[in-house]
Amino acid sequence: MALVGDLYKGATESKALGLTEASNGAGKVLSPIIGSLLALIVWFTPFFAFPIFCVLSLLAVIFIIKEPKQKKKPQPLKQYIGQIGSILKKREDGSSPHSLPDLWPYLFCSAYSFICQISWKSRLIISTE
Structure with missing residues (x-):
């Protein structure tokens, strides 16, 4: 899509x-x-x-599938990375764009997934010995 x-x-x-x-x-x-x-x-x-x-x-x-011709020149990598950095910088009012209360569900799910993968792999290692 x-x-x-x-x-x-x-x-x-x-x-x-x-x-x-x-x-x-x-x-x-x-x-x-x-x-x-x-x-x-x-x-x-x-x-x-x-x-x-x-x-x-x-x-x-x-x-x-044919890629169309580019009408404009691609953005330089340094400028692209700079734009990403400006997005992640603090807002004008001093708050960060993503505070910890906004991100904790994602952090929790990522940590839970990581722990499940480790425990599953350790079960496989234990069961094959």
């Missing part, structure tokens, strides 16, 4: 997003059907077909 937003504007963007979502929906409907038809041959055939579909999709993206 981000690619469509970058490539198209206005009514063309709406049409492209509609086509993208329609294709996504069709894929969700057709993929179980195709997978089950492949599984009728041998139960593990879908696992071999998946990489083939991935390669076909990659080739389609490489050769079919």
Whole structure:
């Protein structure tokens, strides 16, 4: 969706997003059907077909999607990083753009996810010894 937003504007963007979502929906409907038809041959055939579909999709993206010509020169990296820094600096009234009360749910979820991953990995290590 981000690619469509970058490539198209206005009514063309709406049409492209509609086509993208329609294709996504069709894929969700057709993929179980195709997978089950492949599984009728041998139960593990879908696992071999998946990489083939991935390669076909990659080739389609490489050769079919063309990046439009840039009308303006890209922003220099130093200027881009400077703009990011200005966003993160303190506001004029002295408050930071993101205070800890605003960020604690994200920090909590990140820490919880990290702890779960570590404990899961340690269980795998313990169970394989």
